[in-house]
Amino acid sequence: MSPLRLCMAVCTVALLLPAVTAKYAALDWWQTSIIYQIYPRSFKDVNGDGIGDLKVSQLSCFGGSAWEWNDKRQQYYYHAFAIQQPDLNYRFQAVVDEMKNVLRYWVEKGVDGFRMDAVPFIFEADHFEDEPIADNHADFEPSDHDFLNHTLTVDQPETFDMIYQFRELLDSYKLLDGYTRLIMTECYSPLEKMMKYFGNETKNGAHFPFNFLPIERLSRQSNARDFAGAILTWETLKPAGKWGNWVIGNHDQKRAASRFDAEFIDALHMITLLLPGTAITYNGDELGMEDSFIRWDQTVDPQAINVGPKRYQSFSRDFARSPFHWDASPNAGFTTNLYSWLPVNPNYWYKNLATERNQMGPDGRPAGHQCKCSRSWVWRIHLSDGTRRETPQAINVGPKRYQSFSRDFARSPFHWDASPNAGCHIVVMNIGSEIEYADILTIRPTLPEQLVVYAASANSMHEPGHTVNTDKIMLKPKEALTLSTVELGIVDRHIKVGDAFDPKTMMGGSRNYRLGGIVNGAAKKEEKGEDKTDKAEEKGEKKLLSRGRYAWEDDDWDDDDEKEEDNEVY
Structure with missing residues (x-):
């Protein structure tokens, strides 16, 4: 499997308001929508096997050698991530052509856009020299990914051009039907390199790379100046005329309610929903879902397994991937199986979608004092068919x-x-x-x-x-x-x-x-x-x-x- 993973953009479709001026009416659908990111393995199990039904691979740099011997070919192959995910050679034109065919296939199936994961790893330097040891290598084990400075396997110049080619392909469909197909890129790159994914003077790239500054720079120790600094940094470095976005959580990080405080999650949503740009919400964050504790024997994240039982908690992403809380039934309504692939957070019995919905009366008004603990305004915006920008001035x-x-x-x-x-x-x-x-x-x-x-x-x-x-x-x-x-x-x-x-x-x-x-x-x-x-x-x-x-x-x-x-x- 290629390090470029494609999946449908799951969006809340926005309805433009009648009072919006012509300037706002000109905004495209993805500029007035909330991008709601699901983790399919944990979102909903339909067939009762305890695992969410849209199969996806676990993505990260998992430690250990990136080279694996293949007996059949009598050769080593390179994998930036899991052994089961060999990197494709994008320097071979047939590979590029096939990946473009993959995009065409899904566009013609009707998808609205693509979340392109781990894009910095599309290309590697072609001379296969050893990467230099990181300056802070003493903080890591020799087998850890961060032990090396990855200047030869990440953010190569050809990577940006490949994203530009993908954008050109998707824009060709817009010329036919007038409808935008969205490209969002995931990269934890230095900001000056991240901004290159937007495009250059002559070519368009991603509609936006994910803005991870709220994740990387803010925590429960942050003060107001830190918040303002993270916002200002992104808006200052973002190329003129490009569209912003705000990400407070995803499947690779601890949940926002755990990184900050459970009581502070509403404030975070207010920030992302009113800042200029597209709000990106990880499934469950709208409910205030928190990390689940996962024992070593329950761990499935390859990144955590590879470092062993003594260090797994520092590397595991399983805590933020526990199943979505649909209701108060067994396993939070995620599966009918006795067991789910990861344990459900014990607080699901009161922190779930059904509870939020039940705290609203039949007329749409808060149903009594119980609504004091409700985040109904948050999940309404995310899971209803309405826009987050309820008034033109917002x-x-x-x-x-x-x-x-x-x-x-x-x-x-x-x-x-x-x-x-x-x-x-x-x-x-x-x-x-x-x-x-x-x-x-x-x-x-x-x-x-x-x-x-x-x-x-x-x-x-x-x-x-x-x-x-x-x-x-x-x-x-x-x-x-x-x-x-x-x-x-x-x-x-x-x-x-x-x-x-x-x-x-x-x-x-x-x-x-x-x-x-x-x-x-x-x-x-x-x-x-x-x-x-x-x-x-x-x-x-x-x-x-x-x-x-x-x-x-x-x-x-x-x-x-x-x-x-x-x-x-x-």
């Missing part, structure tokens, strides 16, 4: 600037072309472990005195439709709120704020949203408060929000006067 065409005002407080404004009533969305979150009070007026005095809660984390006392005082917003540890200056006709399909609406729209297949006026005369306050804002910034009042909190704004303000030293790249 459809960002690109950020203007990201800033961190102090070590623990940051914000990032966005600019969009929308109606004069567009207003803004603001996300505030408490990263710390103590109750905090946010006074957003200290950083933007032109805001209205009250803001509407658009979405709230499961641990919040607020619900969509509530109003909060802009100068004193209490945030519990790990709590997150998305606040809006715009009155929403319908928020998240089940909260009404303002105009009358047809209840059928809450239960039907499409999402229809109405926009009201700016709350509390925000337009006038903005006009009158312009000088006040500048004075506040000159006095250094950017750091007034206390430690442990992160915020950003999604707005149409002009921040050209703000200081350049705030725009650090991390």
Whole structure:
């Protein structure tokens, strides 16, 4: 099997809203969708054998020799991953032609796009010299992949050109029917090399390489400045005109709820769903699924098995691959078999999709106090047929600037072309472990005195439709709120704020949203408060929000006067 693995892009199809301006209507389907990544082996077992039914190979650099003897051919063959996955020789034109035929086959079957895995390993240098020993080799065993510096087997110049050829092939179908076939590439490469997968001056490459900065740079030890730095770094290095994306978890990393905190998962979703670009969600993250403990005798990941029982926990990816939690039935509804290929997390009986659905009443409204522990707004967006960008002003065409005002407080404004009533969305979150009070007026005095809660984390006392005082917003540890200056006709399909609406729209297949006026005369306050804002910034009042909190704004303000030293790249 080739190191290039192709699979269908499993997407939530987005419905463009009637109120979206022409600029937003021009966005392609993959720009307004959420990419929902399933791990087929753990997603759903249909035939009852305990294993998910779409067969895929386990991918990683598993340690040990990359060369294997084949008795039949009386030759060694190279495999960057498992013994069962020999690398194909892409320097042989017949191989390239056949792989292009594979793409054609699936496109003609109707797939929307491809997740191309482990793409840096497509080519190796053609001289077969030994790779140099890594500078930090003392931290690893000689058989570990990271013991060597892989300059000859990863990200070779020919690799980028091959992705460009694949893009040219898929774009040829768009010339015929006008429909885009998406290419997403997986690579844990240095950023300057990762950006080459987008394309060059003359050729298009992937629609986007996965942005793993939220995985690689952020953890439960991160503060607000770290979050702002990761966002700013990607947006700064991304080639002009290219589309962004945000990945907080996948099948090769510990789950987001375990890397951070289970209570913080809602805040992470608010970040990825409102930043400009496509949100990539690993199945189960929308439910707050956590890593499962896997004993050594239960381990199946080749990467973990190869390092032995003493070190397997540091290398295993099985913890994040436990079966999806469908309901509270045995084995979380994943399989009817007595055993599943990996143990199900013991918390499945209350943290599952059916529980989330049952906490919503028949009219689409929260069903009583139990909804306080519900993440219904998260799974609704991911698993329904609606778009994550429920209002036109949340459809960002690109950020203007990201800033961190102090070590623990940051914000990032966005600019969009929308109606004069567009207003803004603001996300505030408490990263710390103590109750905090946010006074957003200290950083933007032109805001209205009250803001509407658009979405709230499961641990919040607020619900969509509530109003909060802009100068004193209490945030519990790990709590997150998305606040809006715009009155929403319908928020998240089940909260009404303002105009009358047809209840059928809450239960039907499409999402229809109405926009009201700016709350509390925000337009006038903005006009009158312009000088006040500048004075506040000159006095250094950017750091007034206390430690442990992160915020950003999604707005149409002009921040050209703000200081350049705030725009650090991390």
